[in-house]
Amino acid sequence: xxxxxxxxxxSIDHEILKSLPRASKFLIAVSGGVDSVVLFNVCVRMQKxxxxxxxxxxxxxxxxxxxxxxxxxxxxxxxxxxxxxxxLRAKPPKSMKGLEAWGRETRYSFFETIRSERxxxxxxxxxxxxxxxxxxxxxxxxxxxVSWIASMDTKRNLIRPLLRIPRAExxxxxxxxxxxxxxxxxxxxxHFLRNRVRHTLLPVLARHFxxxxxxxxxxxxxxxxxxxxAVDKAVEKPLLKIRVHxxxxxxxxxxxxxxxxxxxxxxxxxxxxxxxxxxxGFKLGMKKSLDVVSFLSGKELGIQLPSGLTLRRSKGGxxxxxxxxxxxxxxxxxxxxx
Numbered sequence: 001x002x003x004x005x006x007x008x009x010x011s012i013d014h015e016i017l018k019s020l021p022r023a024s025k026f027l028i029a030v031s032g033g034v035d036s037v038v039l040f041n042v043c044v045r046m047q048k049x050x051x052x053x054x055x056x057x058x059x060x061x062x063x064x065x066x067x068x069x070x071x072x073x074x075x076x077x078x079x080x081x082x083x084x085x086x087x088l089r090a091k092p093p094k095s096m097k098g099l100e101a102w103g104r105e106t107r108y109s110f111f112e113t114i115r116s117e118r119x120x121x122x123x124x125x126x127x128x129x130x131x132x133x134x135x136x137x138x139x140x141x142x143x144x145x146v147s148w149i150a151s152m153d154t155k156r157n158l159i160r161p162l163l164r165i166p167r168a169e170x171x172x173x174x175x176x177x178x179x180x181x182x183x184x185x186x187x188x189x190x191h192f193l194r195n196r197v198r199h200t201l202l203p204v205l206a207r208h209f210x211x212x213x214x215x216x217x218x219x220x221x222x223x224x225x226x227x228x229x230a231v232d233k234a235v236e237k238p239l240l241k242i243r244v245h246x247x248x249x250x251x252x253x254x255x256x257x258x259x260x261x262x263x264x265x266x267x268x269x270x271x272x273x274x275x276x277x278x279x280x281g282f283k284l285g286m287k288k289s290l291d292v293v294s295f296l297s298g299k300e301l302g303i304q305l306p307s308g309l310t311l312r313r314s315k316g317g318x319x320x321x322x323x324x325x326x327x328x329x330x331x332x333x334x335x336x337x338x
C-alpha cells in the first residue's frame with residue numbers, strides 16, 4: 001500500500017482525541033472499510049482516556065452480492081470487544097439513478113434512529129480529507145454551489161474526527177497496526193460521479209498540478225466553511241426580526257428590504273434562502289437566491305422557483321403560490337424535495 005506522511009506529521013490518535021468530548025456516548029458508523037475500522041479501533045483503544053461509551057451502526061445497502069459479508073465482519077469486530085452492534089439490511093431502489101442519495105438518506109436516518117433510541121450523544125463517521133476534497137470537486141464539476149463537510153454538525157449530532165486526515169495516511173496507519181478491513185467493490189464503479197472524481201480527476205490534478213492536492217483542497221474547503229459560518233452569523237438577527245411577521249405580508253416585505261440594505265449581496269442571498277427554506281424544504285443556492293433578492297427588492301414583478309413555487313408582488317406584499325394554489329400566511333413546512 002502507498003504510505004503517506006502528512007506535512008504536519010498529524011497523528012490520527014491525536015486528531016480523534018482532540019475531536020471527541022470526554023465522558024460521552026457515541027455511535028460509530030462502521031461500513032467495514034479502512035476509514036471506519038481505523039476510527040473504531042482507535043476509539044476502542046482510547047476508551048479509558050475518553051471515558052466514553054461506544055456502540056456501532058452498520059447499514060447493509062443490499063447493492064452488492066457480498067454485502068452481507070461486510071455486515072458479518074462488522075458484527076465480529078464489535079463482538080470481539082463486547083461493543084453493541086446495530087445493523088440494518090436495506091432494500092435498494094430498482095434504478096441506479098439517485099442511488100447515492102438514497103444510500104446517504106438511509107444511513108443517516110438509521111444512525112439517528114439508533115442514537116435517539118439508545119440515548120447516545122453523538123454519531124461518529126469516518127469521512128476523511130479525500131472525501132472532503134472529492135465533495136468539493138464534485139460540486140464544482142456539477143455546477144452546484146460549493147459547500148463543505150464540517151468536522152462537527154451540531155444539528156445532526158454528528159462528528160467527523162478524521163476529516164483532516166488523508167486516506168493514504170489512514171491506510172498506512174491500518175497497515176502498520178495490522179488492522180483488517182473490507183474493500184467495497186462499488187468504490188471502483190465509474191457510474192458514480194464520486195468514483196470518477198476519485199480515480200480520474202484527483203490523480204490528474206495530483207500528477208500535473210499539486211502532489212498534495214487533497215490537503216490543498218481540504219484546507220481551502222475549511223476556509224470556505226469559516227466564511228460560510230460568518231455569513232450565517234451575519235443573517236441571524238435580521239432573520240429573527242423578519243420571522244415575527246407572517247410570510248408575504250407588507251410588514252414582512254418591509255423588514256426584508258430593510259435588512260437587505262444592511263447586508264452584502266452574499267448576506268442578502270443567504271437571508272433570502274433561509275426565509276424560503278421552510279416553504280421549499282430545500283436550499284435554493286446562490287444564483288436563484290440572488291434572483292429572489294432582486295424580486296423582493298422591487299426589480300421584478302414575479303419569480304418562478306423550483307418545485308412549482310411562485311412569488312408575485314401583490315397589495316404591497318408578496319403572494320406565494322404553490323403549483324398555482326395560494327399558500328396560507330401561516331404556511332406549513334413542506335417535505336424536503338428528493
